[in-house]
Amino acid sequence: MHISKLNEKFDIEFKTNLDLHIKPIEKNWVPFNDGNNFMFAYGLVPHKIMMLKNFKKNDLHHLTFENNPCLSRFYWNFGDPRGGTPAKLVDDSYLAFFHSSFGKNKKKMNYVMGAYIFDKNPPYKIKKISNFPIFFESFDKTRIVFPAGFVIKKIYGKDYIYLSLGINDSSSKILVIDKEKLFSHMKDVN
Template sequence: MLKRHAANPLISPKHVQPSRPDWSVIGTFNAGACTYNDEILLLLRVAEKPLSTDESIILCPYFVDGELVIDRVRRDDPDWLTDDPRLVQNKKTGLLRLTSISHLRLARSTDGIHFTVEATLWLSATDPFEAYGIEDGRITRIGDTYYVNYTAVSTYGVATSLVSTTDFVNIDRHGIIFPPSNRDVTIFPQQVNGKYVCYHRPMPQFGGLHMWYADSPDLKHWGNHKPIVTSSHVDWMSARVGGGAPPILTDAGWLSIYHAADTEDRYCLGAFIADKDDPSKLVAIDSEPIFIPEASYETEGFFSQVVFTCGVVEREGELLVYYGTSDEHTALATIGVDELVSHLMKS
């Protein structure tokens, strides 16, 4: 249903300066999005890795007490699983190491298409819970404050942390709001019945990877957890479902664009509408994806067959869906708000 923009991909690794001269940028993707003054801002996830002259060695960067450490793993080492380009795992201990490390970088645009990516890092790892980097920032404006939740990765697991800003210059850190293992948090842009609301995705070792509802009095302490969208026997969402962009309020209810993946790790986008007064209840959901990887920049890349959104901007009745492609680029797809809502209400 979504229409790809002709200028896609909008942002690629070649457009972004690495944070270190001896590193390379391998991914610019999964961007949070918002309007600020007269601009559209993206908070890009920028994935980098150390440059290597030996293809037989995999370099795995991470931080210890604020200092960069690089582990070296031989590709043919029988004690390590090295098939996944994103990570390596020790067969004996289960220890994971990522092959890159991510931070958040700000990109600005006046038209929503042509972006200037800032050279400085907007948010990077500073504590032990971010030792493997920070990923997938999502921006929610509540009043005059912009809240950014992101995935914090470390040996402790995958957690969700929160920062806030009013000017995208000064940043207040609020720490972990969902402990491991939990990610894909989408915070609503206003309170519902006097409480802050979000969707989140726990990652249990026993049970499925489903999307859950939660509410909070203060954005830090979350409870009243309820599953809202579950992975199912339907092929395109058989492995996992999780939040995409923060929900948007429409006359029909809360509109969410989310992601799901099948057992082959093919990521698609879906959509649903939740009740305006009780977002833990579904009003309408499409059993089929609204967007699938088809373009070459979506089917080929660092981790192929992926479309994944963290940010949608509503502008003049149109949704600007910024999405990551194959863990490598940032692209844009559009659809009318009324068109998508009408489609869902007929599903």
């Protein structure tokens, strides 16, 4: 995992290696900005938060909180939730989309996505998660879905999420989701 700064000519001004040497491959971190600091959700289950104070050096700090409710676990029946989109502040909480995989072996794996909402303030407790994967096509056509980023646009008074997806490691799509419907199909996390 690296973080870089590009100038207006798209030249790299600096690149910082953020490898924590915890896992063989560091990936799927969920970046977000809490208004003052650059943060990463390093893991979803449990929800581990890292803070980066200096972009030019690897000084990630694992945030810990007394009586930490963010380490509570939630159940997702479709594999281990892993990162996806950056988290964005939506309606006074952060919203992000994640991916997970399940199947009998690597040739039969299916990758699905879901959404989760977490508090905007420390300890960044996960509040809601999708009840089920967000589908838009059958597994016959789409076995691998990876959420990459999203924006929200208001159309005729309703909020719609435009979610970019990687499909089958070979193409991309934009999925349009009614925000109100998505939120109504999410369950509370205790």
